[in-house]
Amino acid sequence: MAGIYIHIPYCKQQCHYCDFHFSTSLRTKEDLLNALQKEIALQQKFLEGQNIYTIYVGGGTPSILKQKELNRLFDVLYQNFPVAIDAEVTIEANPDDLTAQKVKELKQTPVNRFSIGVQSFQDADLQFMNRAHSAEESLSSIKRVQDSGWENITIDLIYGTPTLSDIGWKNNLQTAINLTVPHVSAYALTVEENTALHHFIEHKKCAPLSEEKSARQFLQLMEILPKSGFIQYEISNFAQEGFYSQHNSNYWKGEKYLGIGPSAHSFNGMKRQWNIANNLRYIQQISQGIVPAVIEKINEKQRYNDYILTTLRTIWGVNTSFVKSHFSIDFEHFLLNSAQKWIDSDHLLRNNELLTLSEKGKLMADYITSDLFWVD
Template sequence: MAGIYLHIPFCKQACYYCDFHFSTSFKYKRELVDALVKEIHLQKNYLQGETIETIYFGGGTPSVLDESELNRLLAAIHANHTVASNAEITLEANPDDLDKAKVNALRKTDINRFSIGIQSFFDDDLLWMNRVHRGDEAESSVKRAQDAGFENITIDLIYGYPLLTDAKWKSNLNKAFELQVPHVSAYSMTVEPKTALASFISKKVYPPLNEQQSASQFMQLTDAMREKGFEHYEISNFCKPGHYSRHNTNYWRGVKYIGIGPSAHAYNGFTRQWNIPNNARYMQSVQQNIIPAEVEELTEENRLNEYIMTSLRTIWGLDLDRLNAIAGGSAPLLLKAARHHFDKGWISQHEKIIYLTQTGKLYADAIASDLFF
């Protein structure tokens, strides 16, 4: 089994915190879709004939594509790959795109899962982030999708920024529970270099982020999700039983995937590759039948570290037998490096599986880095 990710690099406006590749000009949207269709064909052998179990339209804002453009891309995938009959097909969407007409049009496609970028239900927060939509649109977009028959919905929320009091964060979570979505992705606000947010903070236009606030709101998040019966299956992801994001879960469990579009990444167990993050150069390359990607051959050390980083983030943990299968004798070395994290109560072990504790999840990246080979 394998997955396909399609990067749709268009947004109506730039969120202040975002460092993903996108353009706010839609002038060459049709030509970009043409290039995506062609790249799907050029890259068809990367997954070595694996059946496609998940398709994910990410971005950018994929919901700016219309029904015909999405169907063209899906048809190209079916023409070049075997797609499972029960494939999970996700569309990332902004609330302002999901009006009644758009939702009804999407019901005529094979899209069967929405990932809606809500971030907050408060207008002042959304303005602070420079989001296009407003709080009432966030709520109504979910209800419209549900009314149209879309049941598999996840929403994105953000915490850990200056405007978000604990009371507002509790309100955002309660609104998510009221909407009865089966999956929530919640991310701590981060300051990425070269973003508007980084510039505003450096110029003291915005106050700096507070790590203690972020940690406290993470704990508030995990407690609330547990009380409502959500499984905390990955550091930033929570779901009702049986509603995991199959696509993202496959990333964390080392399943092969191909990335289509400018800046998209791919992995097949032996190599990792990433496309040019430039729309014009990407289209020019594809038009010349050249795959616009840099390729990295994965060493044994790369594969060990990749597995450590991804597995520790999940409810399934790090399997020492699998670590040894990648490189014999690596498990004893990892356990030795992990000793002080055990002592701090940040990681635990059950049989041959290593897990992050609740407190350890606050330090996941640092712990993984300490355990790298």
Template sequence: MGVYVHIPFCRSKCYYCGFYSVASIVFKQAFIRALCREIELRKDYLGTYKPETLYLGGGTPSYLTPDELQIILQKLEEIHPLSLSAERTIEMNPEDLVPAKLNELRRLGFNRLSIGVQTFNEKGLKKMNRTHTARQAIDGIFCAAESGFENIGIDFIIGMPGNTLENIKADLKQIQYLPVSHVSVYILSIEEGSVFARQIEKGIFAPPPEEKVTEEYFFVADALREMGFEHYEISNFARAGKYSVHNSNYWSKKPYIGLGPSAHSFNLHSRQWNVANVKTYSESLDKDILKFDFEELTEVDQYNEYIMTGLRTMWGINLDILRSTYKKYWSSVESRIAAYIQQGWAKRDGNHLVLTERGWLVSDYIFCDLFVIS
């Protein structure tokens, strides 16, 4: 089981971002009160499940002060106490990676950092409207390691308009010498409502051609493997088995509770997601009301999610489970699976079906092909 907390505040909006956040702290204190109240109201959501991980995402969780984070963590510990060995992650912007803050985060119990680097190219950072420089990112990562963090992950974006293979090679060369154990590589997606989406509508720029993005993906994956990173999920690479335990729980369909505006929750048989508006979220919880939408998962939903989450990882899906738990769908997908193997998109690993890297690149097609439409 995992606990996710969505902190919706940012200093400014990155142009690619489609996650719910606000570039304002007007509602910060009201949000913290409301979040603590949500934690109390939903104390029984996961029943007897005990939390294995904590993940503070956003937004920019490191935008909160250590005292504000402590208020949230104390309330979480009252309701969902974690073991001392539990993975506790906080997302950070590079400009927040300073000794005083890092020492406070260690004191608060965080043992894993997820840092939004995106690129070490200054022009690329400006194009994304990032609030840090490449130098801040490099110095900050070394500072985090010197502060005692042994599990440091960074985010990296490919598929940016105007980017070159030389830029990517320079980024990878920098990563090689950094004390990081995890790299998340995201292909730029144009999210509805983002600044990039509006710029495309106005003809300011166009996404790069698919074949260029494919070339970048394979180049980055090969380079990271040569550095000793294991490609364990479509977008994720880890050294020395330091996978993201929290995110791996999502892909293995373990239950989790999501707290804060826009946060999603899953209790094995249903999903719910909170209202994506910090003002509405805070004002309703002042009245002990949590505004959310809800979906009960059918057997078809469960099957489709098993396919989608399992095939994202290097462990794949268990064919015995397809034949037993989802027996009624097996006959319709068996021939398609054989075709994927023949095309080099998938392979068998014992009784598991695993997508190859080429298969991961066309995974959206494969998922849709295997899905049952009810």
């Protein structure tokens, strides 16, 4: 169930909260597309011939690319890797890019799943976040994609913003339900260093975020979407039956994946690597036939911690039998001992060999996860 991620590091403008790697200048775009094609060929052996069941084109803003540019990447990808006929092929898209012409062009690509960066259906929130689209464009883009025959659509929503009231958040969720999108990814706004939002808060141009509001709106999220048939299969991801993100699910299940492009991460079971987060240096290195990546071999402790980190967030949970069979006996003992106080306090649920987060445990997911980490 291996997957491939392609990073397109370009955006029209910088969102105030975003710390992903991207550029608002397109002057290197042609050179970078050539480098992506070359890296695909250079990385042909990374997944050891495994069939590719998911492809995810993210960013940045991949929808900034033209249909011919996307197909250049897909063509090289399909030439170098055994891609399954029914592979899930996702593209991230901003609502303002999804014009009638763009949607028509995307019908001529392998894309069969959209991830639309809505963030909010309210203009005040979008302006606060410095998004390039309007609330009306969010609505029209989703309907346009649906009317063109795509059913497998996910939208991103952000809660906990200073401009978002509880009523506004409930309205956003209800709008998503009314649009019949089968998948919603919802994230609490966070403050990352070197972002405009961090600068605004530091210089008192914006009030600090409210953890209480974020927690309250997270509880509303867990209450409202499941009433309409959504399954919370991961802390931030809700889907109707049959519409889980296969690509992200494979991340959480520890499957192998290859990342192509500047700042992209890869994992093949025994080592992980991440490419340099610099477009010009990436292009230069790739042109010389060198993949500019930091490579890290993973020891047993790191593999255990990665397993806890990715699985505890999901409905599949931590499998104590898996820990027993894949790690030294000390790790099983440590896990069971560390988990017991969280089981006793009803933050963790134990069902035979499975450990999963309860609803109140999900409010403390990061803290509980770190408490289950093996630390020397």
